[in-house]
Amino acid sequence: MRWWIMGAAMAVAACSQDPQPAATNTAEEVEQPAPIASPTPEALTAIPTRFVGSWDSDAASCRAVAPGEQRLAIAADTLTIAGTDYPARSITAAEAGAVDVDVVADRSGITAQRRYRLALAEGGALDLTGVDGNARRVRCDAPAGAEAAARNAVALNLAPDGIQTVAGASSRQIGFGTPAEIVLRVAEAAMQALPERSRNADCGEGPLDIASYSRIRLYFQDGRFVGWAARGRGLTTMAGVGIGSKRADVEAVIDAPVEDTSLGREFSSGGLSGLYDAKDSVSELWAGSVCLAR
Template sequence: MMRYGLLLLPMLLAGCGGPEPERNATRSVVITGNDNELIVPVPRGAGQNSTEAGGAAVALEPDGLGLGATRRATFGMPRAAVTDMLAKALGSPIEEGDDQECGTGALSFASFRGGLGLYFDAGKFVGWDLDGRDGGRFATATGLGIGTTRKQLDAAAPVTLEDSTLGIEFSMGGLSGLLSSRDPDGEITNLWAGATCIAR
């Protein structure tokens, strides 16, 4: 009996603090383009990543990464500065090295938790890529990220599709990526911008 009483105590205490937020609660963003407006549900936290210590949010951008409301890591910045900025927001890189087999030539890389990879050439930040690890944790400021559908992409801006050796590749402004299918409900599985080596 004592064991069951101890198990119930945390549940009773949790009820005193008001309703618990839903684990999979979502927020919505409005994407405009092509004379259309689309309200897109975005998983809570997408595009608002931070460390438990309160690091800056990281948003995917065509020419780099946004960190919080005012700081940006743009292509061309020194590797040390960019890596330091990201480490403060996401923790130290989980892997760093050089890749000699990229189509654009040899690139250095730094991989962070959540599937975000940064690429450097001659000590300068030149690109980023994102895969679906950790459930598509990152997104653009408008909520586009892993799991965004082809329909949502089409509503946001003109999209170009092509079949490549990597799969169904799309480009939209300075962003590129892969879709799981050409159907309206096909989802983004990878995103990148700048010079990358996603086949690594």
């Protein structure tokens, strides 16, 4: 009440005096910039395949003939907890590779919406966070999970101008210049893992952001996909060229002249480049901008 009385008194006093010049704003009065709005969570069409399958409290529970109350089965659009199906109403990406799944729960005629967070923990375990707190589950070798993962499997191929994905009978070309978030989402589905992130600020073409998986490094600049480098065996081009390929096999499918450079015996073909080791096997393979020190 005193504040309102003082305010009224000040207003009366102001009316009885000559107009005064406006006071200069102090540091505390300077209008602060509006906070930056948080980005809208990315909506997903399905629960990522790295979570799909059956999970339980421990290995012994996984082997039990009859699933117990701790059993969790995850499909592309449904969580099954202790034998009860909870259809996903929405699926959104969260930080550090986790996903939030909003489900519709119907118990005794009462419908309620719940949110569960799925996150992979150390050793491939699953952290499930929901209305009952946090629970850790281990993966079971349940056929339903293996079959679901196989149906949703995404294969990755290397290309001179980017990467190519193959899922079932369909394929998709992801060229250099594609936004980083799209490339990382595809690589995550194919690798079934999250990358190690780093940055190389000493590249001649400018700083590059790097996402390293077990079999490939992906390079980005200003939020765009600009290059890749194979790591070890496992990924090849559509023609079968990859780490470990013999020179004779490479030259049978592509025209790849060899030149002695500061890197070694280097070959290139239409944007695809690599090195041969002393046994004439491909030891390095890359395309695009990968920050080579020549």
